[in-house]
Amino acid sequence: MTIQMRAQWNGFEAGQVVSTLSGSEETRLIGLGLARSYTAGMDGYTPTFSAAEKIAGKGLVSAHGIAGGAGKRGVAQVGQSNERSGARNWAGPGSVATDVTFDGLGLADPIAPSVSALGSVIPHLHARLRNRGWSLQWRNCAVGGSSFIKQWAGQATQWAANAAFFGQRASLGTGDAGDYGDVIVDSGRVFRCKVGRPRYATNASGVAIPSGSGATNIDYIITPTATQVTGATKPAAFATAAVNDDIVDNTITWTCVATSVGSMAAFKVLRSGDFGFDPLGLLARTKTNLDAISGVSERWVFMANGQSDAQASLANQPTIRSWYKQAVESMVDYFVAQGYRVALGFTCFSPNYTVFADPTYPDQFATLQLAINDALTVTYAGNASVIAGGDLYDYWGRTPPTYPEPPATSIVGANAPHLLASAYPEYAQVWADALAASGKW
Missing domain, CATH: 3.40.50.1110 (SGNH hydrolase)
Structure with missing residues (x-):
């Protein structure tokens, strides 16, 4: 059998007449719609896809x-x-x-x-x-x-006065992984933002994001208007916090996740295994x-x-x-x-x-x-x-x-x-x- 290509494929151009392939390969390409069976005299027909194809x-x-x-x-x-x-x-x-x-x-x-x-x-x-x-x-x-720095790998930061931080958030459903929350390294400890501003990236669940945007299916970063910020002075409890201790900091709440910093540091770009990675x-x-x-x-x-x-x-x-x-x-x-x-x-x-x-x-x-x-x-x-x-x-x-x-x-x-x-x-x-x-x- 001889075929005529209906689209570019593997070095062959659309419209090219090909007779060097095996019969099984010709049949496969015809079945995929990439070629048609060819006989002499068919050249006047344009070998292009129909709308349905x-x-x-x-x-x-x-x-x-x-x-x-x-x-x-x-x-x-x-x-x-x-x-x-x-x-x-x-x-x-x-x-x-x-x-x-x-x-x-x-x-x-x-x-x-x-x-x-x-x-x-x-x-x-x-x-x-x-x-x-x-x-x-x-x-x-x-x-x-x-x-890549902030939302894919993630980056630890440090405490600052009157500053906004993103908080821990549970998954909304299918397609949304939630948010680990911002991580800071301070007072020889590692803290996770338990309560802070919301942030969203993906959601295929059909659940409306509580942001006023009305978005339900997304694949872009959304940071709704929010007011949570730290206080004017750092809470004294940072220096003595134990693991799982919560610290209220104005309208932000922190949870201590480690009492030694290990490989963590302020402004470290996070790697697999670090608190807050991905x-x-x-x-x-x-x-x-x-x-x-x-x-x-x-x-x-x-x-x-x-x-x-x-x-x-x-x-x-x-x-x-x-x-x-x-x-x-x-x-x-x-x-x-x-x-x-x-x-x-x-x-x-x-x-x-x-x-x-x-x-x-x-x-x-x-x-x-x-x-x-x-x-x-x-x-x-x-x-x-x-x-x-x-x-x-x-x-x-x-x-x-x-x-x-x-x-x-x-x-x-x-x-x-x-x-x-x-x-x-x-x-x-x-x-x-x-x-x-x-x-x-």
Whole structure:
């Protein structure tokens, strides 16, 4: 039998007539909708997908990946809103609302567990890796607005007067891990914030978050307006607290979790085993979703982030390179310990974001890129489990194709943090090229 390709696959182009494959492989590709049986004289027909076939194909990409190829791999996407689905927030040209597909790929397909995602780079990257012969299953574990330092790895701090802290919080239900609460190191002891301000990151339970936002299904950081703060002076009980002692500190309550600091220290970026590591359960969530993929020979995590950590560190440029490197390494080491491999990339710059109005922001962002390079070229040099992923800052610099946010939002200016959906093919190609350069893809 001879077949004609209906889509790119494993080096063959759409429309190409192929007669070199085995009969069983031809049958498999026809069954997947990637090819059709071909006889002479059929060239006048365009070998493209029907509307129904596109829907079915997008479902395969979203839920399971395309079967076949040189190897089967599971991939978890980790990062912020651009890694999750930044274009979902924009209703103008180049958004998923106005441009549902590019190159026939469904940008509006949510990929679990990212319950509210309406657009993603994943279909584009999937297609490019599929064309290199890989069979992939995806889990989109990125969380909009998330910081690798504060919300993924976690960071201990110290007591401060009249200061806000996030408190311990139980799970709301399926998809929400709750919050460990902020951790401080003070008076030779380690304390956990038992009562403080609420913070949310993920929730697929349908339970309304008690924040006034009305959000029920989320995959972005929400910190509702709250008033809990410490007092003007540190409570004397800090110095004598025993384990499990509670200390009321104005509208904050602390619980002593250790009477010796051990490896803990104020401003330490936390690692697996530390009090408060993975405070919102984002790393554990990624592990749960990646482990649930069966029938794969390797599991990978694609990591990229940067905007929130630059935003959170405008006053800390002398130390942010070290902090960010430590956070990245904490996460990578956690994933590698699970038997995964990691591709470590970097997200795009955010021009004209009011929160980033500090003139040091561009240098802050570049400093984070240096921290990524430190990790790749020093810490993980020669480590077969860690490779360089795509670097969108290196590719687009300080003028990425982002879109203006609606005036009603707190994000204003000519351009804001989120890429246009029309930028996703380039984003995917940057990543595909980096993965190919590693020799492992």
